[in-house]
Amino acid sequence: MMKKIIFALLVLVATSASAQNGITNDFRFGQGEDSLRCIETITIVNVNLNNKDYATAYTAWKTIFNEFPVARVDTYTNGVKLLNELIKKESDPAKKSEYVKELMNVYDQQIKYLDKLQEITKSKLSAGNILGKKALSYIQYYNNAPVDTIYSMLAKSVEMEKGQSEYAVTERFMKYSALKYKQDKSHGEQIIEDYLNASIYIVEVLDKYHASIERSEKKYQEEGNPRDSLNAIGYGKMIDASRISKSNIDAYFINSGAASCEDLSKIYAPTLEANKDNIEYLNKVLSVMSMLKCTNEDTYLTAAEYALAIEPTAKAAMGCGYRYYKKGEIDRALEFFDQAIELETSITTKAELCYKVGLIHFSLNNYGKARAYANKALGFNNKYGQPHILIAQCYGAANKWSEDDVMNACTYYLCLDRLDRAKAVDPSSKREADKLIAIYSKHTPKVEDLFMRGYEAGRSVKIGGWINETTKIR
Structure with missing residues (x-):
């Protein structure tokens, strides 16, 4: 039976005697005898992975990883799984260190050949997502790694993925931005920018999971498929985890001491008048100051009025609401708050x-x-x-x-x-x-x-x- 499967797969690949690995041509399994060896080795990897014989699977996997790097996408997911298991079981520090280095190389090579791998998968991969996973593994295995090294990886990943970042990556990004600020106070303005971005992106993650759970629940009600119910439960757990990450992001920034309300006013007030027609800048001021509950500051209230005069947005309307609330004009304030709810597009923020x-x-x-x-x-x-x-x-x-x-x-x-x-x-x-x-x-x-x-x-x-x-x- 196994020979029949291998023969069927061979029909899909070239039979030329020239050995290739798919990097410079379309023969991702290699050619001729190499293609047979590739497919047999892939089978060995999968069988031994299922049997949890990680040592045997690892030897075969290395052949695929080194000689046929674009044969299959799961070469990289299998590699991560294998190496994590080997690292966990290894007692020799030197060997453990080599496995960790190899794990980092898996992520690097996956990014290197990403364009080729994209051609053979329906689930589109992204370099930013892979880099984020590498950063999390780096944190896990390099306890004394320089903060700058980890921060740079996370910052690049989050910049590439934005609201598609995994919640754990966004949370660690904020954590290491705070650690960087602790070491280097010149990071002060950047940590504010990082907090603003992390806060926006984690809300986008929450919105995504809320939409997914709503679709799954609706589909379950319409079709009664238990899988949809299980999916909804799974998305619910992701919402819980993402919400914890959101709280941690706030805590990392607040506990960093990077910016009090007074500090933010000192940063933004001198530049507010010059940027009163710059809606992007005004929204940034409103976002940061509202997240830190600095809504009673004159800087915040002035920015809200400027922003609302340019473009009606939820942030600007909320700011004007706070201004009238502070003045004791409650009914007027509530009108602006209702306007903010109407204008807001994120269901989490609504x-x-x-x-x-x-x-x-x-x-x-x-x-x-x-x-x-x-x-x-x-x-x-x-x-x-x-x-x-x-x-x-x-x-x-x-x-x-x-x-x-x-x-x-x-x-x-x-x-x-x-x-x-x-x-x-x-x-x-x-x-x-x-x-x-x-x-x-x-x-x-x-x-x-x-x-x-x-x-x-x-x-x-x-x-x-x-x-x-x-x-x-x-």
């Missing part, structure tokens, strides 16, 4: 803007409107925990719907429902949710008081008034 507007209404004791905006945020991103927490806080702050205080205390069951939901959909909200759960749990009704009113654990109870929701006695 959800965050809705949540922020909900917080403003909460601070004004407009609990019904706060809940409405929180629910609007969940409509854009149902994996977002903060809106659930906000709704719980609204219920906890305005729980007087009955003349019976015991029934009013049942409102706290709804608070707990929302907080449990926040933790379930968004692990990053767990700490805050748990703190509130500890508080609200102390205010739920006593068992004997509920019993006197005909209620027991597990029974549903309708919370009236503006809340108008049903919960269960716990």
Whole structure:
């Protein structure tokens, strides 16, 4: 059977006696006897990889890697897998070091022959993505590598891939930018630029996964294929991981001490007037300062007005909203906030803007409107925990719907429902949710008081008034 398979594959390749490796011609398996040897060796690699006989697979793989570098795309994915396994099992430091060097060479050679490899795969590869993977491996195996070396690899990868970068690459890029700033304070302006780009790109990654999960869930509902349901679960996990990366990106920048709100104002204020017609520059100022919560700074507010005069954008509208909010003109501020939500194109950012507007209404004791905006945020991103927490806080702050205080205390069951939901959909909200759960749990009704009113654990109870929701006695 194996001979028949090999013969069938040989029909696809040339039978000339001249040995070639596909670099200078179209014979990627080689020619003549070389083509037979190539295909037999590929079979040895695959069989032994499946059997986890990595030593035997490695010997055969090296032949393909060195002599037939464009025979198959999986020469490179197999190489990464093999070498990682060999590195993990190797106890001799010298041999381990050689395997690590060889692993780096796998990434380099894959990039070198990328154009040829692109011709034989439907899944298009990119040099930036491969370089990002190399950087992650470099970090893993070279503990004392110079920060500059790693930063340069990551920066080049992220510059090439932008919003298509893997979330782990974007996160490490920000980490090493912060480490570089720690060593070299002249990196100050660049770390701000890096933070701006990393923040934009990680949101694009989140948007991509949100769109993917939505497609998979819709397809599952229409066709009932379990694979689509599993895909949706997988994308959900990617969203959770990407959200953690997003938080880490913020933390790396903030903890670097590279720029306080005052520092940013000192950097941008002197150049603002000269750039008042430069929408790209103004949007950059708005993005960086809003990410660092510097929205009360005059520099930010002025940049927002300049930007809105040129082009209505979400960033500019949000900035003008903050300006009017600071002046106490709340209704005018809310108009701009609504405009910002309408103009924003990223569903992740739309959800965050809705949540922020909900917080403003909460601070004004407009609990019904706060809940409405929180629910609007969940409509854009149902994996977002903060809106659930906000709704719980609204219920906890305005729980007087009955003349019976015991029934009013049942409102706290709804608070707990929302907080449990926040933790379930968004692990990053767990700490805050748990703190509130500890508080609200102390205010739920006593068992004997509920019993006197005909209620027991597990029974549903309708919370009236503006809340108008049903919960269960716990």
